[in-house]
Amino acid sequence: MTELTTVEQILERKSHPVVRDASIAPTDDMHDRLLELEAKGEIILQRMTGDVVEFPTKYGRMKKIPIEHTWHHKSCGHCGHIPGYASSILWLHRQFNLDYIDPTDQTSCTGWNYYASGASNAVGQAAVMSRNFAAAYETGYFPMIHCGTSFGHYKEIREQLVHHKDLRDEVRRILDKMGKPLVIPEEIVHYSEWVYAMRDRFKERQLVDMSAITATVHPACHYYKIVAEDAIYDPEIYGGQRTAVVTALLERLGVNVADYSTWFDCCGFGFRHVLVQRDFTRSYAVLRKIETMINEANPDLTVTHDTGCVTTLDKSQFAAKAHDRKVGVPVLSDAQVAALAMGAHPFRVVQFHWHSTDWRPFLEKLNIPWQKYWDEFQGDLDQIRAGTKSGITWQDADTPIKLQSI
Numbered sequence: 001m002t003e004l005t006t007v008e009q010i011l012e013r014k015s016h017p018v019v020r021d022a023s024i025a026p027t028d029d030m031h032d033r034l035l036e037l038e039a040k041g042e043i044i045l046q047r048m049t050g051d052v053v054e055f056p057t058k059y060g061r062m063k064k065i066p067i068e069h070t071w072h073h074k075s076c077g078h079c080g081h082i083p084g085y086a087s088s089i090l091w092l093h094r095q096f097n098l099d100y101i102d103p104t105d106q107t108s109c110t111g112w113n114y115y116a117s118g119a120s121n122a123v124g125q126a127a128v129m130s131r132n133f134a135a136a137y138e139t140g141y142f143p144m145i146h147c148g149t150s151f152g153h154y155k156e157i158r159e160q161l162v163h164h165k166d167l168r169d170e171v172r173r174i175l176d177k178m179g180k181p182l183v184i185p186e187e188i189v190h191y192s193e194w195v196y197a198m199r200d201r202f203k204e205r206q207l208v209d210m211s212a213i214t215a216t217v218h219p220a221c222h223y224y225k226i227v228a229e230d231a232i233y234d235p236e237i238y239g240g241q242r243t244a245v246v247t248a249l250l251e252r253l254g255v256n257v258a259d260y261s262t263w264f265d266c267c268g269f270g271f272r273h274v275l276v277q278r279d280f281t282r283s284y285a286v287l288r289k290i291e292t293m294i295n296e297a298n299p300d301l302t303v304t305h306d307t308g309c310v311t312t313l314d315k316s317q318f319a320a321k322a323h324d325r326k327v328g329v330p331v332l333s334d335a336q337v338a339a340l341a342m343g344a345h346p347f348r349v350v351q352f353h354w355h356s357t358d359w360r361p362f363l364e365k366l367n368i369p370w371q372k373y374w375d376e377f378q379g380d381l382d383q384i385r386a387g388t389k390s391g392i393t394w395q396d397a398d399t400p401i402k403l404q405s406i
Contacts, residue, residue, distance in 0.1 A: 006261075018240040020060030020233070027229045029061060033162045034184055042168060043161075046137050046185045050099075053197050055232045055244075058224075063232060064187050065197045066144070068098035071136035072191075075147030076108045077307030084351025085310065086146060088339040089191055091349045091397060095342060096201065101141045106132055109150035112275070126157045126167060127174040134180035144189050148306030151190040152226030158184060159227065190223060192305035193232055195334050196245040199252040207343040207400055208366055211254040215337075216299045216329075217246050218289065218313060220306035221266050246305050246334045253341050258297035262288055268316060269308035285316035291326050300362055302331045318356040330359040343400030346370055347377035348392055367403045 022029075038045040051067040070093075078086040093100050110128050136143040145151045161168055161184065172182050195202075224231035224243040234244035237251075242263070250257050268274075268285030290313060293299055304310055314331040321327050332340075336350050346352050346368060352359045353374075363370040380396065383389035 018233075018235070020056065020058070020240070022060035025059035025061065025229065027059065030158065030162065030230075031061075031186065034186065037162065037184075042165075042182070044137065044181050044183045046133070046142065046183050048142050048186065049140075055193070055197070056234070058229045058231055058233055061229065063193070063230065065189055065193050066142045067194070067197065068093070068100060069141055070098075070100045070144040070194075071139055071141035072100060072102050073106055073109075073132060073136070073143050073145045073147075073150060074102075075150065075307045076112075077149075077311060078146055081311045081315075082307065082333070082351075082354055084336055084349065084354055085307070085333045087349055087351065087397075088333070088335040088344065089146060091339050091344055091394075092195075092198070092202070092335060092342070094394060094398065095205065096198075100144075101139055103135065103139070105135050109147065109153050111147075111149040111153035122160060122167060123170045123174070125153070126161055126171045129154050129157050130161075130171050130175055130182055130184075131178065131180060133183045133185060134175065134178075136185075137181070137183040142189070143185055144191055144194060146191050146307075148190065148192075148220040148222035149308060151188065152222035154188050155227035155230055158188060188230065190245075190305075192223065192245040192334055195305075195338060196232060196248055199249045199338075202249070202338045202342060203252050206253060206341045208341050208368065208403065209254065210337075210341055210366065211256070212365055213301060213362075214256045214258050214297065214299045215250055215301040215303050216258050216260055216293045216297050217250065217263070218267055218302060218304040218309055219243050219246065219263065220304055220309050222306055222308070246303055249334050249338060250303060253337070255301075255337075258299055260293050260296040262292045265289060267304065267306075267309040267312045269312040274308070274312070281312060282316040282319050285312045286320040286325050286327060289313060290317060290320075290329055293329060294326050299329055300365060301337075302329050303334055303337055304331065305334050315356045328358060330355060330357045330362050340366075340368075345377075345397055345399075345401055346373050348373075348380070348397040353377075368401065369403075373401060 034045050037043045048066045050069045052064050054062040054064050057063050074086055175182055231243045233240050237244040237247050247257055265288055268281045274281045310331050310333050317327040340350055344350050380392050
């Protein structure tokens with residue numbers, strides 16, 4: 001019998017199916033706790049309405065995911081670093097005529113303050129989250145969180161609010177001054193869970209053949225390591241050993257998902273050190289993640305589902321290239337890949353021009369004539385500069401692209 005390499009041993013250990021039993025889960029069922037607080041009049045529990053699907057989580061409990069009638073809690077990192085991330089999520093909703101709200105009264109989650117130990121406190125953190133959830137509740141739409149950091153942060157705050165009455169009282173005192181109720185949604189939903197729920201519908205509308213693409217997946221720590229029982233798992237994805245989101249989408253779109261030994265490691269973004277020791281973040285992202293992916297899988301693309309992960313894995317390669325490191329793997333979110341597969345404009349929607357790592361070979365492998373669409377996008381900018389166009393509209397972005405002939 002051939003002796004397994006270290007990498008093969010690691011991957012083999014992670015290949016065995018997991019049997020989950022919600023009745024013996026090592027954590028409390030947050031839903032029961034929330035119902036108790038609602039019955040006591042301590043909180044308003046916002047419930048989903050309309051089209052809702054359910055999927056099993058880490059310990060076998062079922063989690064509800066709304067398909068539409070959603071209030072989109074955007075990410076400061078998306079909007080500031082990767083705007084094609086957010087526009088792809090909303091573009092996908094538009095393609096299926098799904099009802100949603102893109103709110104103008106949402107604030108940052110303050111998660112960066114929390115992780116950097118730089119500002120705020122437990123009451124301040126919880127009050128910001130609660131104000132955002134109250135704003136969603138007032139519209140009648142259910143909140144969907146775009147950012148993995150916000151998602152993990154809000155789950156931790158929910159735990160604190162549920163277990164500490166003194167914290168609830170302090171937060172309620174602040175909300176009373178704004179005339180807002182203390183609202184907790186029945187689920188805290190990450191957008192990538194919606195992408196996972198929609199993967200079959202994306203496949204039905206797929207225009208771009210992705211079977212020639214090999215991709216590695218980085219599952220975001222803020223999604224499945226913080227309050228771990230809230231992440232979605234599927235026995236058909238790595239035997240239920242890893243969260244199903246992202247990987248399940250890529251497989252449904254025909255992408256070859258390649259494994260690598262450091263899949264569990266952080267992207268390098270981490271917590272406080274991304275702000276105070278950024279050289280560590282960049283070197284970790286390259287040496288521990290990107291170079292490992294290249295050496296073990298040589299992917300055309302890396303896909304993840306968090307603001308910090310896309311930013312760190314993509315933009316860290318720019319500095320590493322100056323030091324002749326083995327880099328050059330473009331990085332996208334699952335929403336951007338889904339939009340691209342359905343024919344989204346690479347610049348008006350997916351916005352490749354905001355990404356640092358060279359994406360041209362990837363688009364060429366998909367037979368997408370990127371130069372044609374780049375010129376089209378530059379024409380938009382010329383009109384905006386000339387004052388004949390106020391900006392790029394959804395009408396500009398809605399028409400699917402056409403592939404070049406082979």
